[in-house]
Amino acid sequence: MKVAIGIDIGGTNIKVGLINRAGQLLQENNILVKECPSQNILFKELKNSIHSLTYQLENIELAGIGIGSPGANVTTGVIENASNLPWDKLPIVEFLINLFNVPTYLTNDANLFAIGEKVFGDARHMNDFVVVTLGTGVGAGIYCNGSLLQGRDGLAGEFGHVIIQKDGRPCQCGRKGCLERYTSASGLVLTAQEILNSGVVKSSTLQDQPIKELTSMQVMEAAASGDFMALEIFRVTGKVLGEALADLTAYFNPEAIFLAGGLAKAGSFLFEPTIKSFKENLLSIYPNDIPILQGSIQDNHAGVLGAAALVWDSEGHFKKIHSSVI
Numbered sequence: 588m589k590v591a592i593g594i595d596i597g598g599t600n601i602k603v604g605l606i607n608r609a610g611q612l613l614q615e616n617n618i619l620v621k622e623c624p625s626q627n628i629l630f631k632e633l634k635n636s637i638h639s640l641t642y643q644l645e646n647i648e649l650a651g652i653g654i655g656s657p658g659a660n661v662t663t664g665v666i667e668n669a670s671n672l673p674w675d676k677l678p679i680v681e682f683l684i685n686l687f688n689v690p691t692y693l694t695n696d697a698n699l700f701a702i703g704e705k706v707f708g709d710a711r712h713m714n715d716f717v718v719v720t721l722g723t724g725v726g727a728g729i730y731c732n733g734s735l736l737q738g739r740d741g742l743a744g745e746f747g748h749v750i751i752q753k754d755g756r757p758c759q760c761g762r763k764g765c766l767e768r769y770t771s772a773s774g775l776v777l778t779a780q781e782i783l784n785s786g787v788v789k790s791s792t793l794q795d796q797p798i799k800e801l802t803s804m805q806v807m808e809a810a811a812s813g814d815f816m817a818l819e820i821f822r823v824t825g826k827v828l829g830e831a832l833a834d835l836t837a838y839f840n841p842e843a844i845f846l847a848g849g850l851a852k853a854g855s856f857l858f859e860p861t862i863k864s865f866k867e868n869l870l871s872i873y874p875n876d877i878p879i880l881q882g883s884i885q886d887n888h889a890g891v892l893g894a895a896a897l898v899w900d901s902e903g904h905f906k907k908i909h910s911s912v913i
C-alpha cells in the first residue's frame with residue numbers, strides 16, 4: 588500500500604499524518620511547537636514521528652511527504668521569517684529528502700486547507716473560492732480560475748496581515764492594525780480584554796477569572812451558554828471579519844468563502860455577525876448570496892490531508908507548488 592505523509596505546521600501544534608491515496612487519515616501524531624525550541628530538536632522529533640507512523644503498518648511504501656507551514660519559501664524549500672514560529676531558517680525539505688529519499692513538497696499553511704477542500708471537500712467542483720483560516724494566525728488559500736494562487740514566492744494570501752485598522756493593535760509582523768490581531772484566536776481574546784477593561788460590562792462569566800488569563804476557548808464556551816458579553820465579543824469580531832471578506836471578494840470574485848481553523852468552530856456565534864457584516868459591506872456588483880461556509884473537511888485534519896494532496900496529485904496540477912522533488 589502506498590501512503591503519503593502530510594505535515595501541518597501551525598503556531599502551536601505540528602500535526603504529522605499518514606494518509607492513503609483515497610484521502611483517509613490512517614494515523615496521526617502531534618508535536619508541540621513549544622517543545623521544539625531549536626531546529627535540531629524539531630528535526631529529531633519529526634524523524635521520530637514519521638518513523639513511528641510508518642513502522643506501525645506492514646507492506647507500505649512511502650510515496651512522498653507534503654508540508655504546509657507559515658513562511659514557506661516554495662523556491663528554496665526553506666521555512667523562513669514565520670512570525671509565529673521560533674526557527675529563523677528551517678531547511679525542512681532538504682532535511683526530509685536526505686532522510687527518507689522521497690519526493691517532498693512545501694507550501695504555505697493556509698494553502699493546505701484550500702488544496703484539501705479542492706481535492707477532498709466541498710470545493711471539488713469550484714474553480715474560484717477562498718479558504719480563510721482563523722487559528723493562531725489568519726491566512727487565506729485562494730483558488731482563482733481553477734488554480735491555486737501562489738505569487739512569485741508562494742507567499743500570496745497573507746490575508747492576516749492586511750491592515751484593517753490604521754494605527755491599530757501592534758502585530759508580530761512589526762506593523763499595526765493587521766486583520767490577524769482582530770480575528771485570530773488571540774485577536775478574539777484582545778477584543779474580550781478591551782471590552783472587559785472598558786468598565787461597561789455589568790455581569791459576565793468571563794469576569795470569573797483574571798482578564799489576562801482569558802482564552803478564546805473560554806469566550807466560546809461563555810457564548811455557548813448565552814453570556815451576553817461573549818456574544819458581543821463575537822459580534823465585534825464578526826463585524827471586522829465580514830468587512831475584510833467583502834474586500835476579499837472585490838479582489839477575487841469567489842463563488843464561495845470557507846472559514847476554517849479553531850475560531851471557525853464557534854459556528855453561528857461567529858458566522859451570523861460575519862455574514863451580516865459581509866452583506867452590508869459587499870460591493871453591489873456582486874451577488875448577495877456568495878456563501879460563507881464552514882470548511883467541509885474535518886477541521887482537525889484538514890491541514891494534513893491538504894499536505895498529503897500535494898503528494899497524491901497525479902495530473903501534475905500541483906507540480907508548480909513543489910519546492911523540491913528528487
Ligand SMILES: [Zn+2]
Pocket residue numbers: 747748758759760761762765767
Ligand atoms: Zn501583521
